[in-house]
Amino acid sequence: MASEDVSMTNTEDIDDFEAKSRSFVAWLQRHGTVIELADLRRHGAGRGVLAKEDIAEDEELFAVPRSSILTISTSNLPAEVKTQLDEPWLGLIAAMVYEYQRSSESMWEPYFAVLPVDFDTPMFWSDDELNQLRGSALVDKIGKPTADRTFREQVIPMIRQHATAFHVDGMSDDDLVSLCHRMGSTIMAYAFDLEKPSTTDSHDQEDGWEEDEEESESMSKGMIPLADMLNADANRNNAKLYYEEDKVVMKSIRAIKAAEEIFNDYGPLPTADVLRRYGYVTSNYAQYDVVEVSLQLIKDVAKEHMKMSDEDLEHRTRYLDDEEVLDDCYDISRSCNEDTKPFSDELCILLSALALPAIEFENLQRKRKLPRPALEPSSAGLLSAVLHKRQGLYKGTTNQDNGVRGDADPISDVTTEPRGAHRRKMAQQVIQGEQLVLVEALALLKEMSAPTGGKRKAAEADTGHAGKKQKS
Numbered sequence: 001m002a003s004e005d006v007s008m009t010n011t012e013d014i015d016d017f018e019a020k021s022r023s024f025v026a027w028l029q030r031h032g033t034v035i036e037l038a039d040l041r042r043h044g045a046g047r048g049v050l051a052k053e054d055i056a057e058d059e060e061l062f063a064v065p066r067s068s069i070l071t072i073s074t075s076n077l078p079a080e081v082k083t084q085l086d087e088p089w090l091g092l093i094a095a096m097v098y099e100y101q102r103s104s105e106s107m108w109e110p111y112f113a114v115l116p117v118d119f120d121t122p123m124f125w126s127d128d129e130l131n132q133l134r135g136s137a138l139v140d141k142i143g144k145p146t147a148d149r150t151f152r153e154q155v156i157p158m159i160r161q162h163a164t165a166f167h168v169d170g171m172s173d174d175d176l177v178s179l180c181h182r183m184g185s186t187i188m189a190y191a192f193d194l195e196k197p198s199t200t201d202s203h204d205q206e207d208g209w210e211e212d213e214e215e216s217e218s219m220s221k222g223m224i225p226l227a228d229m230l231n232a233d234a235n236r237n238n239a240k241l242y243y244e245e246d247k248v249v250m251k252s253i254r255a256i257k258a259a260e261e262i263f264n265d266y267g268p269l270p271t272a273d274v275l276r277r278y279g280y281v282t283s284n285y286a287q288y289d290v291v292e293v294s295l296q297l298i299k300d301v302a303k304e305h306m307k308m309s310d311e312d313l314e315h316r317t318r319y320l321d322d323e324e325v326l327d328d329c330y331d332i333s334r335s336c337n338e339d340t341k342p343f344s345d346e347l348c349i350l351l352s353a354l355a356l357p358a359i360e361f362e363n364l365q366r367k368r369k370l371p372r373p374a375l376e377p378s379s380a381g382l383l384s385a386v387l388h389k390r391q392g393l394y395k396g397t398t399n400q401d402n403g404v405r406g407d408a409d410p411i412s413d414v415t416t417e418p419r420g421a422h423r424r425k426m427a428q429q430v431i432q433g434e435q436l437v438l439v440e441a442l443a444l445l446k447e448m449s450a451p452t453g454g455k456r457k458a459a460e461a462d463t464g465h466a467g468k469k470q471k472s
């Protein structure tokens with residue numbers, strides 16, 4: 001366990017934090033001998049896992065039996081409750097509320113002691129704090145009203161119906177909603193999508209924390225003690241979870257030196273999603289930053305920029321919809337992201353369809369063809385107008401010359417920084433990351449339209465990552 005060198009804020013904090021870590025590790029019993037649970041609060045990272053000695057690639061770090069994973073099936077929830085909530089997410093919330101309320105009667109009590117009780121995810125931000133994120137698509141993805149409604153309409157009635165199993169005496173619906181949020185947010189940041197044991201390893205999945213949310217919603221979820229004490233780093237990922245018949249095994253995926261931190265990875269998540277799901281920001285995920293541009297915004301700009309009538313706009317977009325190439329929104333990615341193009345094929349098709357002279361569009365439509373997924377000068381001009389409009393949606397003024405307002409204030413030790421200031425800095429980092437995406441995209445468009453070499457550069461931008469997977 002690490003140790004004396006840790007600077008902390010007060011004695012009570014030291015005793016409590018360390019004591020909880022110690023009893024958690026003692027409870028685990030089977031934890032590997034090559035790793036240790038460390039206090040990383042001075043880095044703003046809570047607990048984390050360090051190598052105790054040099055570790056070779058592909059070495060087992062620790063194993064957790066499937067029976068120790070907290071899931072709806074392993075929990076002691078009464079059978080009739082287990083069958084009542086068929087959505088994995090809600091089922092695990094109910095199982096966690098139940099086990100948490102059982103305190104010392106639950107086998108997971110020492111585990112709950114090291115799980116968070118409050119969060120920096122935007123779900124818990126005030127309106128003023130959320131206003132700092134204005135312009136980012138993150139704000140619309142938080143989903144607090146929907147979560148509140150789901151808890152009130154589905155989870156709480158079930159809990160009250162089984163009041164002998166749950167401890168609800170003296171708890172108002174608001175108290176229960178808060179408890180559900182606490183467990184829901186813990187699941188968001190800590191749970192794994194449980195793979196069935198397979199003969200192969202888990203390479204198909206980016207990591208334990210599944211990044212495809214739609215797929216993730218339908219998968220069985222579980223809280224895996226210790227595996228979830230690993231922090232994440234997109235660049236220094238050195239461990240991976242493997243699913244076996246009766247246990248899950250964390251293994252090194254590269255050599256690790258003694259005292260180095262052991263990192264999992266969240267997959268290609270933009271900074272905004274790291275904040276939304278995990279409540280922190282880091283420059284390591286900035287390579288995956290995106291700006292979402294809605295179809296509505298593109299239509300609004302096209303109407304103005306191309307002087308299109310509403311009927312013409314609807315006609316062209318309906319055709320693309322019938323051809324199944326129309327989306328509600330489009331991601332603009334960074335050029336440094338090797339997995340995706342800055343401008344997706346679908347976006348280029350839409351822009352081209354809107355920018356084509358009417359006669360050419362009718363010709364394509366008659367032949368049931370689509371425009372090429374490339375940016376011609378007219379569609380590039382339309383995109384440039386869209387991106388300038390998109391810049392204006394962020395809070396405050398964007399410097400139109402470079403689009404970015406200087407560096408974000410550095411994020412310091414969360415144990416000493418007031419929460420509001422910390423959240424403001426995290427919001428700044430998200431917004432500045434997104435503004436950089438726009439600045440880069442506009443620079444790319446400018447380069448493509450430059451008289452010398454414009455054509456060649458347009459072709460490069462078009463096919464630069466040919467064959468690579470597109471994020472939808």
Ligand SMILES: C[S@@+](CC[C@H](N)C(=O)[O-])C[C@H]1O[C@@H](n2cnc3c(N)ncnc32)[C@H](O)[C@@H]1O
Pocket residue numbers: 043044045046047048114115116189190228229230231232233277278279280282
């Ligand atoms: C799966 S848990 C990892 C264990 C966690 N540090 C703890 O103390 O319980 C994920 C949470 O750890 C924190 N975290 C993960 N990676 C981090 C990093 N690279 N830097 C700072 N915090 C990180 C975030 O608060 C995140 O919600």
